[in-house]
Amino acid sequence: MxxxxxxxxxxxxxxxxxxxxxxxxxxxxxxxxxxxxxxxxxxxxxxxxxxxxxxxxxxxxxxxxxxxxxxxxxxxxxxxxxxxxxxxxxxxxxxxxxxxxxxxxxxxxxxxxxxxxxxxxxxxxxxxxxxxxxxxxTLKAKEQYLAEQRIQEEKRRAEEVRAEEKKENEEALQEKKEQGQSLLTHQEAKNLVYKYLLNKYTKTQLNNPNVFLEYDHDKDNGDYIFRLYEVVIDNPETKEGHQATWG
Structure with missing residues (x-):
């Protein structure tokens, strides 16, 4: 139970x-x-x-x-x-x-x-x-994107090269201008020499038709060399003569 x-x-x-x-x-x-x-x-x-x-x-x-x-x-x-x-x-x-x-x-x-x-x-x-x-x-988009990036990079580099060349050309041109401004022409230099010679000679002497002030050559340092001379007539009939250097 x-x-x-x-x-x-x-x-x-x-x-x-x-x-x-x-x-x-x-x-x-x-x-x-x-x-x-x-x-x-x-x-x-x-x-x-x-x-x-x-x-x-x-x-x-x-x-x-x-x-x-x-x-x-x-x-x-x-x-x-x-x-x-x-x-x-x-x-x-x-x-x-x-x-x-x-x-x-x-x-x-x-x-x-x-x-x-x-x-x-x-x-x-x-x-x-x-x-x-x-x-x-996505694979195609990545490939296209990378190709475009390479093209852009090539363009960027080409632009940099052009900019650098332009800068160099501008600098060279500016340098030439500065050099041109600093250098005297032969005529400008001749005028200065003439003024200097007035301290040694009279105007009459320098303006004599037989007296000549002429550019001769450049020195190695770039200075102009002028020659002052007189043509002396030895034979009036033949006009033959010689040059007498004054300086």
């Missing part, structure tokens, strides 16, 4: 535990469904996993129905979470591409395109296809 009572108590406790466990799982399942509907995939996944914990502890129709549904909804939640993650990654890659961060964009698109999925999903496959297409576009 005591053993029968003991078995009855055990059965009652087991039944109560089963009921409580079933009610808990049913509540978690409902909460998970609400989270799934709201797009809260991570929260939904946690609820469905709680439902599936110890699912083999009770084997009856009610528990099997709950666990079966939890399994199905768990896959949906995991698929939804993966879709969101890949979609966000895709958007991040597009943002990198807009900012011309080609290598970062390429890395992101490659990760998405090569991502393996356990269960076929048209939405996720669409994201993967978009990533593959963007990857191809």
């Amino acid at each position: 005591g053993e029968i009572k003991s078995d009855a108590e055990k059965f009652k406790k087991h039944a109560e535990l089963a009921l409580n466990t079933y009610n808990d799982r049913k509540e978690w399942l409902i909460r998970g469904e609400d989270d799934l509907e709201d797009g809260q995939f991570q929260e939904a996944i946690l609820m469905f996993k709680k439902v599936l914990e110890g699912k083999d502890q009770f084997d009856n129709k009610k528990f099997n129905e709950v666990t079966h549904k939890a399994n199905e909804l768990l896959r949906q939640a995991q698929g939804g979470k993966l879709y969101d993650e890949l979609s966000n990654k895709l958007q991040s890659g597009e943002n990198k591409l807009e900012k011309l961060k080609f290598d970062e964009a390429i890395s992101i698109f490659e990760q998405i395109a090569k991502h393996e999925i356990k269960k076929e999903s048209s939405r996720i496959n669409k994201v993967k296809d978009d990533a593959s297409e963007l990857l191809e576009q």
